[in-house]
Amino acid sequence: MKKLELKKRYKMYKAGKAWVVAPVVFLGLVAGLSANIKAVAADTVSQAQTTTVTADASSQSLTSQTNTASSEATNSNQAQSTTSAATSTVATTATSEASVPVSSTSAASTSSQAVSSEAPASQTSTTVTSQANTSVATVSVEAKAKVAPASSEAKEDYPTPAAYVEKNEGGHWYLYVGKQKQTGFQKLKDGRVVYYNNAGQMQYGQQNIQSYWYLFDQVNGAMKYGFQRIADQNKTVYYDKQGRMQYGHQTINNANYYFDKWTGAMQIGLVVDNGARYYYAANGKQAYGQQNVGGHWYLFDQANNGKAKTGFTQIKDQNKTVYYNGAGQMQYGQQNIGGHWYNFDKVTGKMSTGFTRIADQNKTVYYNAQGQMQYGFQEINQAKYYFDKWTGAMAKGLQTIANAKYLFGNDGKMQTGQRNLGGYWYNFDQVTGKMSTGFTHLKDQNKTVYYNAQGQMQYGQQNIGGHWYLFDKVTGAMKTGFQYIADQHKTVYYNQAGQMQYGRQNINGHWYYFDTNTGNMQRGWKLAGRDWYYYDAKTGQMQTGNLTINGVNYSLDGNGKQILNYSVDYTYALAAGEGDDATAANNYIILHEVGVDTGAAVNASYFKHNLNRSETYVTFVIGDGGKVYQVGTPGQVSWGAGYNANHNAPVQIELGRTWDGKQFWQDYTTYVRVARDMAGKYGIPLSLDAGGAGTPGIKSHNWVSHNIWGDHVDPYGYLARFGVTKEKLAHDLRYGI
Secondary structure, X not given: OOEEEEEEEEEEEXXXXXXXXXXXXXXXXXXXXXXXXXXXXXXXXXXXEEEEEOOOOOOOHHHXXXXXXXXXXXXXXXXXXXXXXXXXXXXXXXXXXXXXXXXXXHHHHHOOOOOOXXXXXXXXXXXXOOOOOOOOOOOOOOOOOXXXXXXOOOXXXXXXXXXXXXXXXXXXXXXXXXXXXOOEEEEOOOOOEEEEOOOOOEOOEEEEEOOEEEEEOOOOOOEOOEEEEEHHHOEEEEEOOOOXXXXXXXXXXXXXXXXXXXXXXXXXXXXXXXXXXXXXXXXXXXXOEEEEEOOEEXXXXXXXXXXXXXXXXXXXXXXXXXXXXXXXXXXXEEEEEOOEEEEEOOOOOOEOOEEEEEHHHOEEEEEOOOOOEOOXXXXXXXXXXXXXXXXXXXXXXXXXXXXXXXXXXOOOOEOOEEEEEOOEEEEEOOOXXXXXXXXXXXXXXXXXXXXXXXXXXXXXXXXXXXXXXXXXXXXXXXOOEEEEEXXXXXXXXXXXXXXXXXXXXXXXXXXXXXOOOXXXXXXXXXXXXXXXXEEOOOOOOEOOEEEEEOOEEEEEOOOOEEOOOOOEEOOOOOOOOOOXXXXXXXXXXXXXXXXXXXXXXXXXXXXXXXXXXXXXXXXXXEEOOOEEEEOOOOOEOOEOOOHHHHOOOOEEEEXXXXXXXXHHHHHHHHHHHHHHHHHHHOOOOOOEOOXXXXXXXXXEHHHHHHHOOOOOOOOHHHHHOOOOOHHHHHHHHHHOO
């Protein structure tokens, strides 16, 4: 009769640096023992411990326990004890325990509790070298291995031999099928995939196989998959479903990772691959969006495989445009990009647009909608601004731009119209903003003004381009028409262009005369060439017809020229530059006679031709039958009565002598007429020898001698020859003949 018997035994093995005891349970059929079962002692164990695995073996739970228990083994001593421990768990193999009678049938059925999971002799992290005199090759894990296929491939299904035997020989595990050692990848019945080298030895740790890196458990040799931590190399790597180490970009469980292309180390933080930058979180998963790495902000674009953005980028949820340089780092402050200056907020990196104050450069600049700094004239929100062509600084105040001046307010806006700066009025064109210079018409004030080269409005009399103009002293308005200049006691005339006029001018149908030097409007008599004209004392208008002026009757033709009641001979008139060109004061008309019995022409000739020697001449010499010879120019100083009298007498008249009574009266009549004519023209009273020095009137040379200077008594002695008394002369001068 058979019955099941559960037997528990205890086996001591080394875990790490400590020895431990673990129970080993055997489940067997207790029956009548057959006679052929051998008693086996511990010391009869063969050198080569063997385990036979048949294809119908099914129980692997105990093997898993053994794997777990033996995973701490690390050195050659452990390998020896582990091997013993492994063999002790197999019912068919003799151990140091008391012999167990087991039928051959039982042995065959229980041999499925395989020992193929036993640990190798030893392992290291950077190399795999047997401590039990094995010959596993040293492997450098820093040399790049062949890149494995994509991790999404199906796990390779390695073949499992129908029947095999695992043997530990000399500290190495081998796999036999029959008498043939197996090599390469093998899948064992417990599900492990292991690898045997060309010598048939099971391999552990990191192995480079056909240019691929693999990782095999240091205890049971099982191929590793997925994420694995290699502590001594301080790296985490990933093995795909074929057990191959992965490199570069990998998608694992819907997450992206990056593994170093040489070492396979899982990367965290910033990774540069083919010039592009990526970011991986502390768990190795690729991260997206904005990330601060090493004090720099990056933006990793999920829509572009997580590549770091470069260049200008709009971040919609923060309503900002930023710029990432070629290294993907967000930029701040002023940056020159593609030949354009940009500015990015020093805190947020936001690209500036519009007006921006750059404090450290003490300037305000303007960035357009594309963020580019602007230069020169710019129209912004219907206002004009100017930005320096080199620095972009917004202009303020008075600025010279391309040889023209412009005015900008403190807000940078171009100013137009009239502006008072420093007490001066300026004008800036309403369209161009350019500062006005020269003549400018201000429509809103209906006036024309003048701005000098500095743009300052001018006032009063100004000589511009050789012409005199007059501008109102308060408003600066350019004057036109008749204007009285009080400080110069003159009336002048400005045409429609504002220019002062000179000489004869016909204004509104009337003739006027304006001094050719001063522009002063002529009032009274004017000698033009050899003709006399009269201009009204109030209006300045030239007169025609018959007039009584200062008690003297005059006749003027239709052109305003005086019709003389005598004629003038200019034969002996002094030329320009001869004699005295000073203007005499209008105080006296001085009457002379020649003093010798000679006629008028002789004396006139003498004055003309002996001027420099005699230094004597008068304005007119009358005689020879009523003829008038002009020597000096009326109105100017002549040299006939001493310095004082000369400078106060615009006209001095000599009377030539004759013994002929008829001729005398002709001469006398003309003498009186010329004296009256000249007195009337120069506004001198018609009184004779009245008052003392300084009293205006007609004066005899005799009066001059008695009141100013000299010893002459003429003309009274000669006049008496023909019965003309002083009284008669005075009467005739006052009332005419």
